[in-house]
Amino acid sequence: MDLPKFLLADNTDFPEEIFVIHTEYPRFIINLKDDQVEWLEEFAQSDRKDLEDESTTLIQEAMDFYDREVSRYDA
Numbered sequence: 001m002d003l004p005k006f007l008l009a010d011n012t013d014f015p016e017e018i019f020v021i022h023t024e025y026p027r028f029i030i031n032l033k034d035d036q037v038e039w040l041e042e043f044a045q046s047d048r049k050d051l052e053d054e055s056t057t058l059i060q061e062a063m064d065f066y067d068r069e070v071s072r073y074d075a
Contacts (some may be wrong), residue, residue, distance in 0.1 A: 002062045002071075005022065005023060005024055005061075005065075006020055006022055006023070006061070006062055007020070007023060008020060008021075008030045008066065008069055009021055009023040009029075016033060017031055018031075018032045018066070019031055019032070019034070020031065020032060020062040020065060020066050022058060022061075022062055023032040025041065026039060026040075026041045026051060026054070026055075026058075027039070027040040027041055027052065028040055028041075028058070030059060030063075031060050032063070032066060035059075037055070037059065038050065047070070
C-alpha cells in the first residue's frame, strides 16, 4: 500500500489537539498544540546527530503540510 508522506489525525479523547503523522523513515507523530514529537523509531546513538539535523526540516514540513491542508478546507 502506498501511503502519503504525512497524515492528519485527531481523536475525541484529545479534542483540542491535532496530530500530523510522518509515515516515512524516521516515522513520528507531532502534536501541533504543543509541538511535542513522538518518534516511532529506535535510533542508534551513532544516528542521533543525523536525526537532529534532519528533524528540524521534517517538523517544518509537517507544519507546512498542516497549513496547506487547512487552507484547502477554507477554500
